Amino acid sequence: MKGNNKAVKIFILGLLSAIGPFSIDMYLPGFPSIAKELNTDVSNISLTLSSFFIGISSGQLIYGPLLDKYGRKKPLYFGLSLYILATLGCALATSVHMLIGLRFLQAIGGCVGMVASRAMVRDLFDVEENAKIFSLLMLVVGVSPIIAPTLGGYITAVLGWRYVFGALVLIGVIILVLCITILPESKKPNPNYSLAPKAILGKFADVFRQSQFVIYAITGAFTAAGLYAYIAGSPHVFMEIFGASEEQYGWIFSIVAGGLILATQINAQILRFTTSQKIVPRAILLQCFTGLLLLAGFIWHWWGLNSSVVICCIFLACQGFTFPNASAIAIAPFEQNAGSASALMGCIQMLAGTLSSALVSIFHNETAIPMAFVMALCAFTALTVLVTGKRIVKYKCSQQQVEKKSTEMLSEI
Template sequence: MNIEATAVNQNKRSLLILILGLLSAIGPFSIDTYLSGFPSIAADLKVTVEDVSYSLSSFFIGISVGQLIYGPLLDRFGRKTPLTIGLVIYFFASIGCAVATSIEMLIALRFLQALGGCVGMVAPRAIVRDSFPIQESVKIFSTLILILGVSPIIAPTVGSYMISAWGWHSVFWLQGVIGLLLLLAVVFVLAESKKPDASVSLLPKHIIPSFVNIFTNPQFFTYAVAGSMVAGGVYAYLSGSPFVFMKIFKVTEQQYGWIFGLLAGGLILSSQLNNLLLRRYYSEQIIKTALLIQTTLGLILCTLSFFNWLNLYNSISLIFLFLCCQGFSFPNSSALSLAPFSKEAGRASALLGALQMGLASLAAALVSVLSNGTSLPMTGVMAGCALTGLTIFGVGRWIIRSKNKQALSS
């Protein structure tokens, strides 16, 4: 009987992690499926590829703003109700993107799509914090990355073939169907992990100070901002890679999809190796090493671009390793930044996600603004983000150690 009960609990746990992983993937999937369609969208809407990239920036902005909205709602009304509302918005916005007839319409609807879909990114982090002990949450985040990592492998390939066969509109119809399926899973399968809390105020005069308190917590600031800066480098790659690979290196839409999937494999591989490293090393040690390596790789990429020595093969190799580092830094920085919070897990998760996507949108927009017909804007922003993340981590860790010494001596 105990064995059967254990099996049932394990099945429920696995199902929970699967649903959370799929919800977390909704944002990346909404990005990856249409990246190879940038040239097709530009031709159809009679704009440039750089203009189309602003629909990616608007998506990042929508995710950043939306997560700050959902954070207090998740703490006030529980996890399921905000999830349901967000997925409904995502569904209708996806259908709107599918029938968009101008770049302005697409940019606006992508913002709305992100505003709805981002609840699938902030809620899972809060649910993990609700459902699992702190020590185990790092491993859960690594497992979520495994599911999350399937999206960059499958989505670009599926998207490229769909675009070739049925046009770029088809990927947004697909996103609408997936949004509907996730909505049904949340309503009928996902259990509530936190009851509504009427004591949580939704007034700005209470919400804003709570966000300030979370942000100024030394542990949250150090790991959230450092991890978000590194994420900005990854999204600089996402924004710049369609131009670099398809325009500069002349790969086809299908080839780009395969390359994108191969590079994403580095993120999946490293996120699972992270679980093995956690048996011997602390999360802080893993993050430090990953940031050092990632900064070095970013500077090498930038140098090769500056001297025009970057080609298809060395760019694939270096970006693969760059993304591997993200698989080590993301789960550890996420778990450590949320560790000090329990009642405010929704708001802390929202602020973490807003920082990640806010810096991602800035990095993506910066790649577009600096566009000069070379790979240097992409690689330069990647290197700058990694170096800034490493600096913030180093300074933050010094501040945390200083405060801990003061606390022990007092």
């Protein structure tokens, strides 16, 4: 594969992977404006995040079999077209209930990029190159939580929140055109692949019989759920309580996201000297302590804007150590059924994120306490699952396998 052609394919696959993060992060600075125009409050607007997470979690399970049955590009065209139409509907939404429903459809369409890009990396490149290619994809994906909220903040301030979704429509159209004109079909349709529910559910059931997967997938999911609680609650906390502007919130979100990205790179270096099994409990303990510190500070009014940003940054940086290692341990035992394990792991993660973001809305009381409480709750839930579950886990993989999977997972978060 020629260098320039290869770079273009990697760039397009990176854009496909970034659809979900951009769709989550870019409209966050517009929460107060959306709530005001739709005659509701920010807690109800946060439910548009919950519906989006539900769409992503269910969509991943749908597209896996479709991509194997019909090839990569036909499901990709369908999903991107649905994403574009639903995003256009979001820009024209006249009520919060309409926006919640359209965000669900937007997620169902957009998550095809997350699933298809991973599958096409395996199709288009040598197996030995896959970890390197995933790392290159993250050069595109990794900047999304830094650029998206900042860009969304400026668009909201200058043009209004509806133009944020207009920008996402434009991004979706560009990606679809690139997929049609440049990206090759990487897998022929398989008419023998069964879409019968019994066959698909049987593969998922085999995964759930592995205790190592169950314990570490749930542990990783709840550490990640703390991030979604932050995403759901931070617009209210920083813009309405601390008075940050849309532009300032974009920069705050970028700083916190930068801490998470930095932590993943530090984790990659630490793995040279220790094991994933040792990193996970230590990182979760630090996350629990930081979550309690954040909650106590909000209850007794210790923290201002800057200190709150720093503590949130530390809390979420812990995910950069916990999630890739827990995910690597969870998926390491699987050779033949790794695809089903990966899809289920993504589904569990998004369901936990849906629950945490919904709890932030349910507990909303015009203070910063609900966000901090749910963040801390997620960390302690993860610790409880890990401590309880480790007693029954029988590891079915070598430490070398875990470290290899952990390095691969680092390139996918």
